[in-house]
Amino acid sequence: MKAGLYPKIAADGIRKNGRLYIPYFITCILMVALFYIMHLLGFSGMLKNFEGASTARDMLKFGTYIMAVFGTIFLFYTQSTLVKGRLKEFGLYSVLGMNRRNLGRIIFFETAISWFIAMAGGLIAGVGLSKLAELGFSRLIAVDVNYSFNLSVSSIVATVIVYSFIFFLIFLNAVRRVRSASTINLIHADKAGEKPPKANWVVGILGFVILASGYYIAIKIQQPLSALIWFFIAVILTIVGTYLVLIAGSVLFCRILQKNKKYYYKTNHFVSVSSMAYRMKRNGASLASICILLTMILVMISSTSALYINREETLMNHYPRHLNAYALNYGYDKGYTELAEKLKNGIDERTKEYGASAKNETYFINYSLSGYYENSYLNLDINPLDNFTTIDYDKVVQVFFFDVDTYNRLTGENESLSERKVLAVVDGKVDVGDELKIGKETFSVVKKTDNTKSQLRNTVSTNVVSTIYVIVDDLDKVAELYKDYMDPTGGPMLAWYWIYDFDIDLDAEHQIELGEKLNKFMHDELSAKRFVNYCDSREMQRNDFVKTFGGLFFLGILLSIIFLVSCVLIIYYKQISEGFEDQSRFGIMQKVGMTKENIKKSINSQMLTVFLIPIVVACMHLAAVLPIIHKLLLLFGHNNMPLLLRCAGVCVLICGIFYAVIYKFTSNAYYKIVS
């Protein structure tokens, strides 16, 4: 046979089945582009300038792996529907004298063509989209982009390797299907009665259990420090659970419905329930894929929009005053009190020199310790970072010591305390008894309050772990008690904080200028002593916040659009392929006496159920991960649950509307095919 024959047959086959192949190619291209962009964001250094960028990057890296697995599952699914439609053609070739090896060659060329189109199209789309995103981003945010989407060779290579492998698997699968069937089976492949799936109790229940445990973890997590690892675990469990539940669990569910004779033998339920049971096993995969894409969209948009919208408040939390000076050192030194005075006076002098006057000052010194807290005992010997995986992160607690004068000054209370008698202000889920043991020392708690006064919270910006503010009569005496505790690296455990925040009667430009001056002063004073120190002006930081959160929001939108398009394609694909499948089935039913009305109703009920499933499950997923998202947002300094809920609500609404529109369009396509 001529050498050019096989490629020609392959190309013809693709051209003639354009209605099925075009969406398949678009899907492939999008999958490849998506993988490239996520890899680019996750693995190249372009996100390094972000605050919280490491978190975002870890997420994207993780997302890249998910995309690879997801792409494999999804392309496998679409390809197998494609091959099924072509088996008859292969059967005919076989009758005309082609052997299995020849057929394998045709499949090889078909896969190769698909691979080439997917790779070329996907990479061009990926590079193009990322460039477009860069332009759009800088326009939208209207500030300099502190990163750029460069062409990344390593991302291209990774994409090519991963997707070549996926296509290779697809090729093997197609060859397997053609080889395992005899010629006559091939010819009748499209007519062969297919075995309806059995309800698989084990897999179905396993799916529910896995899903439930994913949810449990997501809801259970209290502390954002531990959240990231557990978040990934929860995500994986949820994804696996979703697939199992939708593939096996839904068949199970339909079978249960079928057992209920009163329900099942109703005109409206009879046809839809049975055909759902029949195809759920295969289409469960696509439903689960839609569901996961929707969940990703919902999660990304609601979290990044919440971050972006809340940026001003986050900024205020980070920088409660116009100028915020901060110094930190470890250990205890008698000279600290003197140093503190010197710093404060230095700042006051320079402010005055600049011709400005400070107001709303918040000034204080405190000491801090953290450890493992259980039953009113803070164990300082366990290092949380050391036992990262075994420790229960919810029990890591940070203790701040304030002296009572500072406390009174900050809160306007009038408390007085004596030695070893303390006041405990609790922030987070911590119980404090009448006695509080910190390390080897025991204090008796004379009064406990919740930290409802924002005054204290603002003093120390920590939302990451639970906090106990311990108010003592003499700060130095207490510090002396703990000066010998060492952390595992050998440094002192006790941390000394010096904080001086104030507002100033200057315009933004001058605030920034003064901030820089003061920053320099603090560096000169403290850098030699290896103190962590800065003086930040809120105005200066505002830009960074806009860039950071705007950037994340934009990325969220970008990825969501791509996800959404993939979603649309999956839905379209599903409808078309099912339409062709159902054509003859509805024909038979009409002959048996099904009216057009019945058909319409049955299609509607079936499609509505099938299409509601992903979005309902996606909303459930979203609800389950919202607590964890809230915790993760704390890492970015975002603490506004109501806003997050609102964003999520709006997101669900928009997604729902969009989804309904897609549904309407594609169901029309379906109806046209079957009737």
Add this chain to the structure above:
Amino acid sequence: MSLLEVTGLQKIYKGRRGGTSVEALKNVNFTVEKGEYVAIMGESGSGKTTLLNILAALDKATSGTVLLDGMNLSTIKESAIAMFRRDNLGYVFQDFNLLDTFTLEDNIYLPLVLAGKRHQDMSARLSQIAPSLGITDILKKYPYEVSGGQKQRAAVARALITSPKMILADEPTGALDSKSSDELLELFSKVNQMGQTILMVTHSTKAASHASRVMFIKDGIIFHQIYKGSSTDTQMYQKISDTLNLLAQGGDLK
């Protein structure tokens, strides 16, 4: 009044864009009495499937009338046709037309479910007819799990379960082996003896020899018909093959 009265039936298939049109049925006239078992024979292209499709209201005649129990098929509204078919006719197809998403039992229930019957009524009716069809043991199976003969018996059950005025069968033995064919024909005879009217289209002489009357259709008209009367199946078989021979030789029997 006859159960079925067909007068002056004509069907013309128009070619696309004024291409040559084909006259599948020219002028068909016949009646079927209640309780009759009629076979319509003819070669491929003789118009017998077209006729059956019109009788089943699956297709519309170009002219002429079909009266089923006094009802004129052409006056039934498009939207009511499916319902009419469901309530009055049982259809048995050559290729069974069972839905692979349903068990045999559910396939049989389908017309009743569509008619909105209660499950108790359905299962009561099925338990009446299932034993005589010999499908009691396979009701829970899916079509792909059973043989062609069993599938066809399930299809007959589906046609019978609505207690239709008439059963229309289109080459019911066409996809069956000889043993299954014999069984199915026995079944038809049995059902007919219980009073069920059957109209069957076939080109199997053997199938037709079971009928009480055989009509021959050729070039779109009823060409000839023979009554079984008191003759046995074998004698009927002989009569039919003689007729077919004559027809094949182009003889004119009219």
